[in-house]
Amino acid sequence: MQMDDAFRDGAGKRSADPRRHEAFPGPGGVNAPVAVADTLRARSHRAMGTEFAVYLDAADDAQAQACFDIVLDEIDRLELTFSRFHSSSELSRLNRHAAEGPVVTDPEVFQLLASALDVSEKTGGAFDITVGQLTRSWGFAERQPRIPEARELAAAREQVGWRNVKLDAAWRTVLFARPGLQLDLGAIAKGYAVDRAIEMLRSVGVSALVDAGSSSMAATGEAFVSGWKVSIASPVDRALTICEVELGKRALSTSGVREQSFVHDGRTYSHLLDPRDTDPLDSATGAQATARQVLQVTVLAPSSMLADALSTAMFVLGYEHGSAALAQFTDCSALWIYSGADGITCLGHRWPGDDFLSLNTATHGQT
Amino acid sequence: MDRREFIGITAAGLGALSLGLQDCNSPHSVAPSDWVNVGVIGVGGRGQHMIRMLLRVPGVRITGLCDIYEPRFAEGRKVTGEPTAVYTEYRKLLEARDIDAVLVATPLGLHAEHVIAALDSGRPVYGEKSLGRTVEDCNCIRDAVRRTGRIFQVGLQYHYAPWYQEALRRIGEGRIGKVTHIYACWHRNNSWRRPVPRGQETQLERLLNWRLYREWSGGLLAELGSHQINFANTAFGAMPESAIASGGIDYWKDGREIPDNMQVIFRYPGGRTLEASYITTNRLDGAQERIFGTGGSVVLTHTDATYFKEPSDPNSAVPPEIAIQHKLITGPTYSAEQPYHGKGESPISGEAEDADLLACREFIDCIRNKRRPKTDEQVGWTEGVTVALGNRALEEGRRIEFSEYLGAAASASQQPPERNTQS
Numbered sequence: 001m002q003m004d005d006a007f008r009d010g011a012g013k014r015s016a017d018p019r020r021h022e023a024f025p026g027p028g029g030v031n032a033p034v035a036v037a038d039t040l041r042a043r044s045h046r047a048m049g050t051e052f053a054v055y056l057d058a059a060d061d062a063q064a065q066a067c068f069d070i071v072l073d074e075i076d077r078l079e080l081t082f083s084r085f086h087s088s089s090e091l092s093r094l095n096r097h098a099a100e101g102p103v104v105t106d107p108e109v110f111q112l113l114a115s116a117l118d119v120s121e122k123t124g125g126a127f128d129i130t131v132g133q134l135t136r137s138w139g140f141a142e143r144q145p146r147i148p149e150a151r152e153l154a155a156a157r158e159q160v161g162w163r164n165v166k167l168d169a170a171w172r173t174v175l176f177a178r179p180g181l182q183l184d185l186g187a188i189a190k191g192y193a194v195d196r197a198i199e200m201l202r203s204v205g206v207s208a209l210v211d212a213g214s215s216s217m218a219a220t221g222e223a224f225v226s227g228w229k230v231s232i233a234s235p236v237d238r239a240l241t242i243c244e245v246e247l248g249k250r251a252l253s254t255s256g257v258r259e260q261s262f263v264h265d266g267r268t269y270s271h272l273l274d275p276r277d278t279d280p281l282d283s284a285t286g287a288q289a290t291a292r293q294v295l296q297v298t299v300l301a302p303s304s305m306l307a308d309a310l311s312t313a314m315f316v317l318g319y320e321h322g323s324a325a326l327a328q329f330t331d332c333s334a335l336w337i338y339s340g341a342d343g344i345t346c347l348g349h350r351w352p353g354d355d356f357l358s359l360n361t362a363t364h365g366q367t
Numbered sequence: 368m369d370r371r372e373f374i375g376i377t378a379a380g381l382g383a384l385s386l387g388l389q390d391c392n393s394p395h396s397v398a399p400s401d402w403v404n405v406g407v408i409g410v411g412g413r414g415q416h417m418i419r420m421l422l423r424v425p426g427v428r429i430t431g432l433c434d435i436y437e438p439r440f441a442e443g444r445k446v447t448g449e450p451t452a453v454y455t456e457y458r459k460l461l462e463a464r465d466i467d468a469v470l471v472a473t474p475l476g477l478h479a480e481h482v483i484a485a486l487d488s489g490r491p492v493y494g495e496k497s498l499g500r501t502v503e504d505c506n507c508i509r510d511a512v513r514r515t516g517r518i519f520q521v522g523l524q525y526h527y528a529p530w531y532q533e534a535l536r537r538i539g540e541g542r543i544g545k546v547t548h549i550y551a552c553w554h555r556n557n558s559w560r561r562p563v564p565r566g567q568e569t570q571l572e573r574l575l576n577w578r579l580y581r582e583w584s585g586g587l588l589a590e591l592g593s594h595q596i597n598f599a600n601t602a603f604g605a606m607p608e609s610a611i612a613s614g615g616i617d618y619w620k621d622g623r624e625i626p627d628n629m630q631v632i633f634r635y636p637g638g639r640t641l642e643a644s645y646i647t648t649n650r651l652d653g654a655q656e657r658i659f660g661t662g663g664s665v666v667l668t669h670t671d672a673t674y675f676k677e678p679s680d681p682n683s684a685v686p687p688e689i690a691i692q693h694k695l696i697t698g699p700t701y702s703a704e705q706p707y708h709g710k711g712e713s714p715i716s717g718e719a720e721d722a723d724l725l726a727c728r729e730f731i732d733c734i735r736n737k738r739r740p741k742t743d744e745q746v747g748w749t750e751g752v753t754v755a756l757g758n759r760a761l762e763e764g765r766r767i768e769f770s771e772y773l774g775a776a777a778s779a780s781q782q783p784p785e786r787n788t789q790s
Contacts, residue, residue: 059565063562065557066562077416088720093423093721097392101392101393102394103393104394104422105423106420106446106448107422107446107448108448171394172422173394203564204562205565205566206565
């Protein structure tokens, strides 16, 4: 592995002058920009189980309104395409019929599935869109997490495995090689929606940042005075900024245990399951507090869709294996934040140099 | 079969292939001769959406994209997933040899020109709703379909939704008594405006925001109300006799020419009424049709139907146990003059498919089996004329008698024709 990565280690103390942002709370540990020019307009919108936020620099109210309308309509369209909760969605149609035989779908859906399986392949299955049954057995899907019975877990394991999803590009078909398989695009579709929104706003020449639940975001155009800067907050103290990243050429996504987790017998279970051993990932509290555990991963990638999927995979893989997997993706970088006995530790792979220098508030080290 | 040859609409196709579930989804079972190449005239938002839907039907390929706004070509090709041939002139697309059927998704004021040319080229045509902008446009399209004998389907996709069909069946069986009123609304809280690229506002405003200008648009009643009007015409089994309307440009005063809010009351034969409301400043009520019968009610949305009983009518659409459960009969929460806030009965749920996909599947199936679509030119004509005359009532500020425009001879054709019931 090329050692351009940065690994810094040190004392996890807050600096004397932490950069505190008046940011609204988001689950992913990323604070979206708030203190920007007066002409910035913002609109939030509930979709895909999260809160989308659109910030844009429109010429006037009418253009801003029109931009919000088309973007929010597009996000709704994608929810109705990729949601497994709407029976009329394309994803639901595939989940209903793809085990019976090959189902033809449109190029947009096919391409998203192909991208998802590509990430699965390159990450050794750390990202897996078939993990839905497992997520359900742990109760995370209904946001009522619980410890499943062994038999229930074993049954769920039978219905998981990205290799059982067979795509045929020549016919544009989807086939499930195992009955009971169910696709869940929750870890990639939000990123794709951000990409589509940005694409639409770019086509009309409007500068904008689009954010899904403060975890996936991308931007287009020149932004005001200081660029589309977003701060990556500490997973243990949202007021503490780990570093700042300028969006534009690359999109950003963050995965973390903050989104959904629960504690049982001193162990913390996160909604981010490891599809390879089918147990929830253990975060760094309770019995295993002495070991370093991933609390949060942020990925920069050419598309928000890829960043979204990779942030989940990098969380599952951790720094060492994640860095190796990430080397297969062009122009992608990641920043892991680990817990440790004495605070948090940041480890980067190809993390932007300038931004890395701003790691002044957290524990960090270098390899 | 060479579909570029004459395709007649025959009864022979009616009892023909009934595709099984797997055949609905898999392209492997489609014979090479049954592949349908579709050319698309109008590749804006609606056109792109319908391309996606068509490409979910096995054995369909998009082989031509036509638009006068060049950025649509790249957008359209992204949706088709291939470097589809593009045309800036629709007549060039219609001259192409590799097109079996045509989708027309252009601005309303252009429907007649594009649909008729496509029919005259010998292809089956899927024409987006509303049928035509004026009564004359609607007449011309209907006549062209009959003159050419080609398959024509108007884009009233909710007509294919199972919960709509079930509602029509129950209404037809008298399950909610005699239907006397329908209240339809499509309430939004947005400007209905699309953003125009910076620096090109002058050149592109009317092209991209055609819905806001009279030359091309039938406004809210055409773009939104047509589905609801089609439902009312079908449920009542008739067209309206008259219309009165109110509305104006009262909130979005941005240079648009069509009303940003509109209310129309249509009177149907037998003293029945459709009251339709369209606003762009509040979305509490969203899009729904509330069908009121003497024995019960149905509330239709884009995804489901819910039935309610009239407490005084023993012939309830809601089984007694549901009525009791929701305290309709004996409970203290119901008072005769209070609105009912409880749950109703939703008989169809779980596996409903997208209405646009169902409509596209119908179109392709009709082509393969030489079958008449459920939403044919006559269904489109009744819908399109109702919309056009509802708009005229507002424009002229007076009560419009449909007979003024349709003549005495029209009364015979006001009744929707017998529908074949094949699905």
